[in-house]
Amino acid sequence: MKKTYSEENYLKAIYHISKNENKVSLKAIADSLENNPASVIDMLRKLKEKQLITYDKTQGAILTASGETVALDIIRKHRLWEVFLVEKLHYDWAEVHPIAEQLEHIHDDQLAKRLDDFLGNPAFDPHGDPIPANGKMPVYANKRLSELEISQSGKVGSVRDTSTPFLKYLKQLNLGLGSKIEVLDKLDFDQSMIIAIDGSEPRTVSSKMTDNILLITE
Amino acid sequence: MKKTYSEENYLKAIYHISKNENKVSLKAIADSLENNPASVIDMLRKLKEKQLITYDKTQGAILTASGETVALDIIRKHRLWEVFLVEKLHYDWAEVHPIAEQLEHIHDDQLAKRLDDFLGNPAFDPHGDPIPANGKMPVYANKRLSELEISQSGKVGSVRDTSTPFLKYLKQLNLGLGSKIEVLDKLDFDQSMIIAIDGSEPRTVSSKMTDNILLITE
DNA sequence: CTCATGTATTAGGTTAGACTAATTTTGTAT
DNA sequence: ATACAAAATTAGTCTAACCTAATACATGAG
Numbered sequence: 001m002k003k004t005y006s007e008e009n010y011l012k013a014i015y016h017i018s019k020n021e022n023k024v025s026l027k028a029i030a031d032s033l034e035n036n037p038a039s040v041i042d043m044l045r046k047l048k049e050k051q052l053i054t055y056d057k058t059q060g061a062i063l064t065a066s067g068e069t070v071a072l073d074i075i076r077k078h079r080l081w082e083v084f085l086v087e088k089l090h091y092d093w094a095e096v097h098p099i100a101e102q103l104e105h106i107h108d109d110q111l112a113k114r115l116d117d118f119l120g121n122p123a124f125d126p127h128g129d130p131i132p133a134n135g136k137m138p139v140y141a142n143k144r145l146s147e148l149e150i151s152q153s154g155k156v157g158s159v160r161d162t163s164t165p166f167l168k169y170l171k172q173l174n175l176g177l178g179s180k181i182e183v184l185d186k187l188d189f190d191q192s193m194i195i196a197i198d199g200s201e202p203r204t205v206s207s208k209m210t211d212n213i214l215l216i217t218e
Numbered sequence: 219m220k221k222t223y224s225e226e227n228y229l230k231a232i233y234h235i236s237k238n239e240n241k242v243s244l245k246a247i248a249d250s251l252e253n254n255p256a257s258v259i260d261m262l263r264k265l266k267e268k269q270l271i272t273y274d275k276t277q278g279a280i281l282t283a284s285g286e287t288v289a290l291d292i293i294r295k296h297r298l299w300e301v302f303l304v305e306k307l308h309y310d311w312a313e314v315h316p317i318a319e320q321l322e323h324i325h326d327d328q329l330a331k332r333l334d335d336f337l338g339n340p341a342f343d344p345h346g347d348p349i350p351a352n353g354k355m356p357v358y359a360n361k362r363l364s365e366l367e368i369s370q371s372g373k374v375g376s377v378r379d380t381s382t383p384f385l386k387y388l389k390q391l392n393l394g395l396g397s398k399i400e401v402l403d404k405l406d407f408d409q410s411m412i413i414a415i416d417g418s419e420p421r422t423v424s425s426k427m428t429d430n431i432l433l434i435t436e
Numbered sequence: 437c438t439c440a441t442g443t444a445t446t447a448g449g450t451t452a453g454a455c456t457a458a459t460t461t462t463g464t465a466t
Numbered sequence: 467a468t469a470c471a472a473a474a475t476t477a478g479t480c481t482a483a484c485c486t487a488a489t490a491c492a493t494g495a496g
Contacts, residue, residue: 006483027443039484041445046482057444057491089332102324108317114307224453245473257454259475264452275461275474 001050005105008074009033010043011052012104014061015071019217020152023060069135073112076132078104079125080115086126087119093126141214145181146191146207153182154215161212169209173197181215219268223323226292227251228261229270230322232279233289237435238370241278287353291330294350296322297343298333304344305337311344359432363399364409364425371400372433379430387427391415399433 003011013032017024026044030037044061047053052067063071081103085096116122116133123138124130130138141157148154156179159166170176175197184202185194191207221229231250235242244262248255262279265271270285281289299321303314334340334351341356342348348356359375366372374397377384388394393415402420403412409425 004482025443026445035483036485037444038446038486042483089329089336091328091332099324099326099329102326103321106317106320108320110309111307111317114309118307222452243473244475253453254455255474256456256476260453 002107003070006043007047007050007052008070008105010040010047011063011067011071012074012078014053014063015068015075018063022153024062025060026057029061072132072135072137074104075137077106077112077115079129079131080112080119080122082125082127083119083122083131084115096126139216141216143215143217144211145183145193145195145213145215146210148183148215148217150183150186152217153180154217155180156213157216158214159212160214166209166212173203173205174200181213220325221288224261225265225268225270226288226323228258228265229281229285229289230292230296232271232281233286233293236281240371242280243278244275247279290350290353290355292322293355295324295330295333297347297349298330298337298340300343300345301337301340301349302333314344357434359434361433361435362429363401363411363413363431363433364428366401366433366435368401368404370435371398372435373398374431375434376432377430378432384427384430391421391423392418393431399431 010029010033013029014024017028017032021028026037026040029035029044030040033040044053044055047061047067048055051064052070053061053063055061078100081100082093082096085091085099086093091099116131122131128142130140130142132138139157143154144160145154156175156177158177159170175181180198182196182199183193184196187193191210192204193207193210194202194204196202228247228251231247232242235246235250239246244255244258247253247262248258251258262271262273265279265285266273269282270288271279271281273279296318299318300311300314303309303317304311309317334349340349346360348358348360350356357375361372362378363372374393374395376395377388393399398416400414400417401411402414405411409428410422411425411428412420412422414420
């Protein structure tokens, strides 16, 4: 079934929001697309009818399997085109986003594959974000905890410091590979953070600690 | 001023029609875009208001200077993308048109230039059509007279047979470089043509003659 | 518990770009 | 000159995707 430019953008937005928040609210979508909530609800109804998402006000929007397939396809094309623009056309990585926003909507059965091959099957786009393939977003421990903003979250993918004291400290925090960390607050003066580990009560951790935790955020 | 996808397609269609017919009628545009004449007239009004064309029913649609600039820009991008798709992504030349129809509408100030450089500043697209540059369509003697259909026309750009008898024959016909030839009729059984040279009275010419005249049709 | 505030929803309107179904104009053949 | 067909035009409709303004609901602070 053919998707419109606009439908594709909604699906993409829902995908991205769902990676940073546990609920994809109407308002979050409206903010992200800079559309009016009244417009958003219309589109959500339409996407629901097409079985690309489920939606109700308490659960928020959730991509169905086919909705996620579409979203990942668009994100894949976006990131491949960004690689093209930077590697082949020598754009600065900061300029390419708005162009890729247009290019990602070009429809052709073979295009993504051919572009991917031409570019040498890159794993990351110029911003370091992984490029989806085979309908899945590759999972990497790609972000230091210290890079997260307040209210963002991720799963522990690896640690950079493997010294015994550090690992003991982590154990004491009840933190291991796969633990979910949510950033509740950041203290500006020393970059320490207040975090929740697997939803438990808040803990304060130093910047030395947050620099050494690598998270899976996609 | 920003142009919509649809406006750009109308301007492109008007440009192409104007190269093959002496009047760009409403009906011709409607046929070319496979739109309803009622839709076309609305758009022509809009393009007229934006001063991209002039239009009245007797003259038909005529691109203004700025309208032609837009049309040539779109055609340039279309043809550059076709080169990219064939040369870099190894598409067959027959498959690329519908993809280029989408790519031609990507807006970015630097994109055409960068793509052009990346492709090595090609002069022709994979179909042999010239790629506009500097706001102008390059002029080449690119079509044999024998390839024209009835009612099409072109200007003589060069001749393939430069033997004295042939050139004498041309002189006798009052035909030289720059002469305008219009095809009035084609005879199926021996491919001979009835043509008007610079609007004078019809002459019948053989396929041997029409195969050796190269015309400028763009 | 209640009320203020934020979030969700409804109702109705706008614009671009298409459509169908008349109607008018134009050009052409007899 | 007439009459017919083709082309142009008008009037009114439709859909997608947006909007504003008003209303309903939910939730957390006092």
